[in-house]
Amino acid sequence: MQETRRRVLEGLADGPVSGPDLADRLEVSRAAVWKHVEALREAGFAVESRDDGYVLAGVPEFGGAAVEFGLDAPFEVEFHDSIGSTNDRARALAGEGAADVVVLADEQTGARGRLDRAWSSPSGGVWLSIVCRPDLPPAQVPVYTLAAAVATTEAVREVGVDAGIKWPNDVLVGDDEKKLVGILTEMEGEADRVSWVVVGIGLNANVDADEVPETATTIGEQVGDVDRADLTRRILERFDELRADPESVLPAWRDLATTLGRRVRVETPGGEVVGEAVDVEFPGTLVVATDDGEKRVSAGDCEHLRPA
Incomplete structure (x- = not known):
C-alpha cells in the first residue's frame, strides 16, 4: 500500500477526523x-462521511489492502482474485528486482507442490508467495522453508487447529495426518550467494472439505471459517521474525x-533411508538413526511409518 494512503487509513482508524485536519x-x-479516501473505498474499506468527519466503519474481508491494514512486517501485498500460480508470479517479480513482496490470491488455477505435484487451490484458501532477498549462501536456504512451516503452524494452532509439522515442511492434522498446508521454496543464485528466494505457502483455510483430496483437510472442516486477512498477517509477521533470526527457527x-x-x-x-528420526540440524537436515548408524538427509520425501 502506498505510504501516504497507509497513513490516511491509520488516521481514519483513529477517527472521526475531518479532511482538513x-x-x-x-x-x-x-x-x-x-483521492486517497476514494481509493480506499474502491479497495473495499467502508469510509463514512459524517458531520464530525470521516469514520472507518469497516474493512474488506480479504485482499491485499485488508492484509496490509495493521500488518507489522515490511511486506507489500499484491492481491489477485484468481491466478495461475502465486509462485510463478513471485518468480517474475523477483526477476524484475522486487523484494519483500507477497503475491496473494483467493484462488489458484495452476498451482503445484513439491516434485511438480498438482496442488488443489480453490477459492477460500490462503495462497501466497513471498519474495525475499536474503544474505545467505544457497546451502542455508532450507531454513526459510522451515521458518514458513513454523509460522504457518503457529498461526493455525492459534485459531484452534491442532497441527504439527512433518519434515521438512508439511503441516498435518490428526492421527490420520491429513495435509493442511503445503510449502514450496524456489531460489536463484550463484555458488556463494542467493539472488532471491520465493517461499510459497498453500493453506486450505475456508475451503469446503469436498474441494480438497481425501488425504487433505481444511481449517473450515476442523474449526469453522476464520478471518483470512488476520490469519495471513499472523503468518507474515511470524515469518518475518524468524527470517531475521535464523538460529531461532530450529528450536521452534x-x-x-x-x-x-x-x-x-x-x-x-x-x-532409501529407514530408521528413527532423532533430530534436525541447521539449516534443516534430518538426522535418522538407522541400523547402520546415523544418516543425515538434506532433501527427500519423508513417510511416517506405523509402529510394527
Whole structure:
C-alpha cells in the first residue's frame, strides 16, 4: 500500500477526523486526502462521511489492502482474485528486482507442490508467495522453508487447529495426518550467494472439505471459517521474525514437529533411508538413526511409518 494512503487509513482508524485536519496532519492537500479516501473505498474499506468527519466503519474481508491494514512486517501485498500460480508470479517479480513482496490470491488455477505435484487451490484458501532477498549462501536456504512451516503452524494452532509439522515442511492434522498446508521454496543464485528466494505457502483455510483430496483437510472442516486477512498477517509477521533470526527457527520447528521420535522412510536421490528420526540440524537436515548408524538427509520425501 502506498505510504501516504497507509497513513490516511491509520488516521481514519483513529477517527472521526475531518479532511482538513487529516490534510494538515499528513502535510498533504485536502484534494489528496479525498483521492486517497476514494481509493480506499474502491479497495473495499467502508469510509463514512459524517458531520464530525470521516469514520472507518469497516474493512474488506480479504485482499491485499485488508492484509496490509495493521500488518507489522515490511511486506507489500499484491492481491489477485484468481491466478495461475502465486509462485510463478513471485518468480517474475523477483526477476524484475522486487523484494519483500507477497503475491496473494483467493484462488489458484495452476498451482503445484513439491516434485511438480498438482496442488488443489480453490477459492477460500490462503495462497501466497513471498519474495525475499536474503544474505545467505544457497546451502542455508532450507531454513526459510522451515521458518514458513513454523509460522504457518503457529498461526493455525492459534485459531484452534491442532497441527504439527512433518519434515521438512508439511503441516498435518490428526492421527490420520491429513495435509493442511503445503510449502514450496524456489531460489536463484550463484555458488556463494542467493539472488532471491520465493517461499510459497498453500493453506486450505475456508475451503469446503469436498474441494480438497481425501488425504487433505481444511481449517473450515476442523474449526469453522476464520478471518483470512488476520490469519495471513499472523503468518507474515511470524515469518518475518524468524527470517531475521535464523538460529531461532530450529528450536521452534522441533517444538512443532511430529517427525522426531518417529520411525520414517525417506526417499532421497541416493536411495532409501529407514530408521528413527532423532533430530534436525541447521539449516534443516534430518538426522535418522538407522541400523547402520546415523544418516543425515538434506532433501527427500519423508513417510511416517506405523509402529510394527
